[in-house]
Amino acid sequence: MHTDGEAYERFMGRWSQRMAPVFLDFVGVQEGHRVLDIGSGTGSLAGAVLGTTQTSRVVGIDASADYIARAREGLQSERVTFEQGDAQRLRFPHASFDRTLSLLVLNFIPDATAALREMIRVTKPDGLVAAAVWDYGQGMEMLRLFWDEAIALDPASDARHERHMPFSRQGELTRLWREGGLADVHEVPLTIPLDFAAFDDYWEPFLGRQGPAGAYVSTLPHNRRSQLEDRLRTRLIGAADGRNIRLKGRAWAVKGTVIVS
Numbered sequence: 001m002h003t004d005g006e007a008y009e010r011f012m013g014r015w016s017q018r019m020a021p022v023f024l025d026f027v028g029v030q031e032g033h034r035v036l037d038i039g040s041g042t043g044s045l046a047g048a049v050l051g052t053t054q055t056s057r058v059v060g061i062d063a064s065a066d067y068i069a070r071a072r073e074g075l076q077s078e079r080v081t082f083e084q085g086d087a088q089r090l091r092f093p094h095a096s097f098d099r100t101l102s103l104l105v106l107n108f109i110p111d112a113t114a115a116l117r118e119m120i121r122v123t124k125p126d127g128l129v130a131a132a133v134w135d136y137g138q139g140m141e142m143l144r145l146f147w148d149e150a151i152a153l154d155p156a157s158d159a160r161h162e163r164h165m166p167f168s169r170q171g172e173l174t175r176l177w178r179e180g181g182l183a184d185v186h187e188v189p190l191t192i193p194l195d196f197a198a199f200d201d202y203w204e205p206f207l208g209r210q211g212p213a214g215a216y217v218s219t220l221p222h223n224r225r226s227q228l229e230d231r232l233r234t235r236l237i238g239a240a241d242g243r244n245i246r247l248k249g250r251a252w253a254v255k256g257t258v259i260v261s
Helices: 005-027 044-052 065-074 112-121 141-153 155-160 172-179 199-208 211-219 222-240
Strands: 034-038 057-062 080-084 097-103 123-134 183-198 243-257
Touching: 005 044, 005 065, 005 097, 005 123, 005 183, 005 199, 005 211, 005 243, 034 044, 034 112, 044 057, 044 080, 044 097, 057 065, 065 080, 097 112, 112 123, 112 172, 123 172, 141 155, 141 211, 141 222, 141 243, 155 211, 172 183, 172 243, 183 199, 199 211, 199 222, 199 243
Parallel strands: 034 057, 034 097, 057 080, 097 123
Antiparallel strands: 123 243, 183 243
């Protein structure tokens, strides 16, 4: 996957920033907690922890060196560190964190079961492990509308639709958490508004090759890309006169408690 920090910010990072405090409200990070941020990206969740607490500390790990560099540049605090790492093989000792969190990235980890096992291992007994994944098929309207029109033009593109990704449907995170042995598992939908100043604010981030949708756009010849752009423009302008477009972004979030052994 293409991992350009600036392109990511325009495409999905701005929505991660909006979702982060909503996710934290669901999780419940308290003063003094040590938090591990799995797939920290450009720092949205870590920034929300710093902004809502005075003494909590965060360690963010991400596979992308570019994302890590951008996070370090944007969040310069003694309470946060970022490092490149693999969620499936964490370097941290057992029971190192009060909260281990993953915001909008678990579905991109090749072996999510191994990642969850590691998340549980490094979390203290009675600590919380939590994650959220976009509801690509229904509630993440920015991407659902994109794929509606892409598939109308090219039915074969349905195979690329993020709705086929794991953990993006109701109940799938709950099943994974329970299979992992976590207690008091609770899943909820989290919804935020996605506001676009104009159609170009919606469309241009797809040209940055971010995620499955951006990767798909990058493969299209010029005429097919223009057709897709025109279909989306017509659909969104019809809904909002092409300006001040508001869509909905819904994610499924789950949390569970590490059992005392």
